[in-house]
Amino acid sequence: MRDLIATCALLVFLSVLSPRAAAADVIPVRFVEGAMHGFLVLRTLNGAVLASGDLLQIRRDGGEVESRMVFRFEDGSLFDETVVYTQQGVFALQRYSLVQRGPAFPEDTDVSMERASGKYRVTTRSRADGQEDVREGVLDLPPDVYNGMLLTVTKSLPAGGTARVHLVVFTPMPRVIELQIEPAGKHEVLVGVLKKTAVHYVFKPKLGTGLSLFATLAGRMPPDCHVWIVPDDVPAFVRFDGPLFNPGPAWRIELTSPRWPDKPK
Numbered sequence: 001m002r003d004l005i006a007t008c009a010l011l012v013f014l015s016v017l018s019p020r021a022a023a024a025d026v027i028p029v030r031f032v033e034g035a036m037h038g039f040l041v042l043r044t045l046n047g048a049v050l051a052s053g054d055l056l057q058i059r060r061d062g063g064e065v066e067s068r069m070v071f072r073f074e075d076g077s078l079f080d081e082t083v084v085y086t087q088q089g090v091f092a093l094q095r096y097s098l099v100q101r102g103p104a105f106p107e108d109t110d111v112s113m114e115r116a117s118g119k120y121r122v123t124t125r126s127r128a129d130g131q132e133d134v135r136e137g138v139l140d141l142p143p144d145v146y147n148g149m150l151l152t153v154t155k156s157l158p159a160g161g162t163a164r165v166h167l168v169v170f171t172p173m174p175r176v177i178e179l180q181i182e183p184a185g186k187h188e189v190l191v192g193v194l195k196k197t198a199v200h201y202v203f204k205p206k207l208g209t210g211l212s213l214f215a216t217l218a219g220r221m222p223p224d225c226h227v228w229i230v231p232d233d234v235p236a237f238v239r240f241d242g243p244l245f246n247p248g249p250a251w252r253i254e255l256t257s258p259r260w261p262d263k264p265k
Contacts, residue, residue, distance in 0.1 A: 025163040026144045027153040029087045031235060033057060033065050041256040042071050045241065050074065050104070050251065063088055067148065071244075077102025079244060083148030091156070096147045096168075103127075105245055111170055115141050122172045135172055142166045142176065154181060154201055154227060155235035164206070171246065178206040187228065189238055198228040198238045223250065 040053035051071040059065050064084050071079040080099040086092045098111040107127065113120035118138040125132045144165045146153050157163060160183045168174050184200045203225040225242030229235050240253040 025165055026090045026092075027146070027156055027163060027165070028090055030156040030158075032087060033067070033152060034059055039256050039258060040069070040071070041254055042073075042244075043252045043254070045250055045252055051077070051079070052256075053079075053253070060084070064094060067152070069148075073102060073104050075103050077104035079104075081148050085149055085152075090143075091146065091149060091153050092143065093141075093145050093147060093149060098148075100245060106248075109170070109172070109245075113139065113141075113147075113168065113174070115145075120168075120174050122170050122174065124172050133172065135174075137174075139168065139174055139176070141168070145176070150179075150181075150203065151227065151229075151237050151240070155229055155237070157181070159199055159231040169246070180204040180206055184226075189228070189230065196230050196232070198230045201227045201229065203227065203242070 034057070036055065036057040038055040040055055041049060042051040042053060043049055051073040053069060053071040055067070055069050057065060057067045063086050065087060066082065066084050068080070068082040070081075073079075078099060078101045082095075082097045083093060084095040086094060093115060095114045096112070098109065100109045102108075108125040110123040111121070118140060120135075120137060120139055122135040123132060145168055146165050147168055150165075150167075153163070153165065162183065163181045165179055165181065166176055167179050168176055180203070182202055182204065184202045187198050187200055189196050189198045205224075223243065225240065227240050228238040230238055237255065242250055244251055
């Protein structure tokens, strides 16, 4: 999934420069992605429903895949994340955009970046006074930058496998950081009346010794994110726990199914 989870990219709240990106892992394609429409629900960790969502994915000409995750909140807020990537042997991000608007977020944000030119644009707007801040520039993106693709690449890891990849976080200036993906055990889940085994993965931001100490002392150490994947013959996403913006509370994303409206009594 969109990978939601650029969603972890937006978890990280840093006011200091991050270290230069080190070598990490380009993820080979074990499972080719195609057309898909999934239904999502966003909750607090206590189970209260915050928003309803859609995961939309389609293959484009030229071998590109466009994946979009949208959450519409009960208070009118919007989270809309889109990633375009290729999957020719390895996963490779091509274009990325993110829109966050409404009272669910500390400020309104529009983000865009593309690999070919390296250009990025970050626009933030204060709802208190309407003041707008625009940041533009060029980034040298490592080949394993996976904003919006974390769930997708995790599904293609061997069951219980590990990886170290990169993300671009926006604070609002963009910074490239490392993210360690590692298994943290297995858990039994129910699908109807059937029992399945899900692998629990933890996404750990790696800031380096100096930045980790600074962030800890400043109370800005980014939290880990947690993802559950049922491997089977074809892997399936089960659940994500973590923030969607920086800094923000940990929320839960799960699959849901359409249901018939309640009939009036």
